[in-house]
Structures are given as structure tokens and as C-alpha cells.
Amino acid sequence: MEYVEFTGKTVDDAITEACKNFTITSDRLEYEVVEKGTSGIFGFAAKPAIIKARVFDPNAPKEEVKEEKKEEAKENTESSVTVSEPVTADPKEFLEKVFNAMNMKVSIDVETKEDEINIELSGDDMGVLIGKRGQTLDSLQYLTSIVVNKGRKEYIRVKIDTENYRLRRKETLENLAKNLAYKAKRTKNPVSLEPMNPYERRIIHSALQNDKYVTTHSEGEEPYRKVIITPVK
DSSP states (O other): OOOEEEEESSHHHHHHHHHHHHTOOGGGEEEEEEEOOBOOBTTBSOBOEEEEEEEOOTTSOHHHHHHHHHHHHHHHHHHHHHHTSOOOOOHHHHHHHHHHHTTOOEEEEEEEOSSEEEEEEEESOTHHHHOGGGHHHHHHHHHHHHHHHTTOSSOOEEEEEETTHHHHHHHHHHHHHHHHHHHHHHHTSOEEOOOOOHHHHHHHHHHHTTOTTEEEEEESOTTSOEEEEEEOO
């Protein structure tokens, strides 16, 4: 019996479709995974899983199966040799794929140092890439860092910025910290800030570290961890 191709969101979904088509249970299905499928990035560029399947024939020649297993073992061996070599991925190439999936034209300027990569993005409607309080930009930075550091022993720090957002956000947080510190001193009560990522919490702590009339500490669990400004009694 010839193989028939089936697709689904996942390999399991594709197997289910094959079983429905042949009206059999999965233990009687013989299949090969053509494409595992991906969920995409930020919901874009998702790819379905693809399998080739047929009804299992217990009378099929076993020699063919042995040859397939030998070839599979050879491929697995070659694959393991390739993966063992740590390779630093190109952050520009990765980001280009992301922006193509988002149908956005973005200019990417990469500056590489010994243990740091600075990436500047420019183009139309950069507000979309910044997102609410920089959340989309932070996500891009996080994903790019994972790609760049995969397989590396020494960590490379990745920074992504656009339209000088990082500096503007830093200045905004420093002013916010000083205003809320004044409120805490005036009311003589602790003041809580909104949840922030570790980088932004450090900005708040640093902005008030020399103010002898207040102390700062963080409370809660990520991603809801926040800074508390407490007046000194």
C-alpha cells in the first residue's frame, strides 16, 4: 500500500486524521514524520505538521525496514556530530525572519563587541515593535538572546533598542521613582509600583539608593514582582 500524506497542527493531530481516513486505530498505522510543524513567532508563520502514513502490513519484507533503520541511525549519528559543534547564530538573520513573518520592513543595525551585541531597529511604526511598556521589544530581545547563546558556554548579552526607547523609558522610571518617593515621605506610608521586569526594577532601586529618607525592596513572584518604596521612620 502506498503512503498517503496527512497534515495537522501537531504530529498527533496528523496521526488522528490518518486513522480517521483509514478507519483504524493508531496501533495499526505505519507512518513517517515529514515535518514536525511549528507554532510560529508571535502567532505568525506557523507551519502544520505533515506525515506520510499507510495501514501497517505485517507481511511486509523485513529487510526494507532494516535498511531504513540503518539509514535512520546514520542520519542520527551525523546529526549528533553537527549539534555538538557550538555555533553562534546570526541575530540579524533571525530578526529578518521574524519581521518578514510580521510583514514589516525594518532596518537592522548590529554592533558586535566581545561579550555584547547591540541591535538598533529603525523603520515605520516602531511603536508596534516597542509594545505596551516595551513588552514586545523585551520579547524580541529575549528570543534573540536565546538564539545567539544556544550551544555557547560563554554568555553574550543582547540589547535591542529602537528610537532611543531604552533611554527614554529609563528617564521616565527615574522620574516616577522620585515622585513616588516624595509621596511615600509625605504620607508616611509605603507606596507600591506596578509589576516590572528585573531591568526596570533595578532602575527604580538605583534612582533612590542615595535617598536616605526611603528604602526600596521587591515583593511578589515573576512576572508580577514589584518595587515597594517605604519611608524611613
